[in-house]
Amino acid sequence: MSKKTHVARNALAVVAAAGMAVTGLTAPAQAAPTTDAPVAVAKAAAPKVTTTTRYITSQDKYGTMLFEETNAVENAKGVVVVVHGATEHHSRYDYITKKLNEAGYTVYRIDNRGHGKSANPYVNNTIPRGHIDDWHNFVGDIHTLVHMAKKENPGQNVFLVGHSLGAMTVQSYGIKYPGDVKGIVSSGGGIFINPTTEKNSQK
Known part of the structure; x- marks a missing residue:
């Protein structure tokens, strides 16, 4: 395995763990009672974050x-584009x-089209709040964002979390x-079932 592939897989593992954490799929382990004295652990300095x-x-x-x-960090390992769900907004993913x-x-x-600050009263868009006009436009919006992220972070790996x-x-992306x-x-995410494939698999 090349060093580049190893780094990319480690990065995806971090992104996947964070994705599971946001939906409660991971939980901290319960520690057994102990009478040992606490051990001081040095904490790494938090990275500087610039929010725009x-x-x-x-x-x-x-x-x-x-x-x-x-939310940009100095000397980033990579870039993650987070896509929220229906009736949500980007701030739900602050954690x-x-x-x-x-x-x-x-x-x-x-904020996806028709959601959050991408809808009235924050901005006078044609697409009303809560409306999905065209699925392809949803995917197109993420395509625009991904390539903006690539342009602003040349040479960085970009990951998607939805x-x-x-x-x-x-998935559609x-x-x-x-x-x-x-x-x-x-x-x-839902997965569309191919009726022909599903029928054959049940034989």
């Missing part, structure tokens, strides 16, 4: 404005962002743009 917010323009026919937040930052990853997030509706979005990102973590 802005609106970016979708590539759809409406020029939909999407609220975006970047996973904090943990990814602490692990050395820069994080990009948007939950629920966001999970289906990143992997199908439409194979190899465009280094890894994809899908949490709680």
Whole structure:
């Protein structure tokens, strides 16, 4: 295994662990009672995080404005694009962002179209709050964000993490743009069943 592949797999493991943590799939182990004196453990200094917010323009026919937040760390190991679920917003993933930052990853997030600050009353978009106009536009929005992240972080590996509706979005991204990102973590995403394949598997 090459050193580059080993580093990429380690990075994906960190991203996957953070993805599971956000949905409660991992929990701290219960420590057994002990009478031993506590041992002092030196903590690594928290990385410096620079947070910026802005609106970016979708590539759809409406020029939909999407609220975006970047939490950048110095000398990042990689970049993670986090995609939220239906009826959510990017701030629901502050915890996973904090943990990814602490692990050395820069994080990009948007409020999906029709959600959060990407809908009225924050911005006067054609797409109303709570409305999904076109599935391909959801995937297109993430494509815009991924390539913005690549442009701003040249040479860095980019990973996708999605939950629920966001999970289906990143799954679709992997199908439409194979190899465009280094890894994809899908949490709680539905998987479309091929009726023919499913029928044959039950014989």
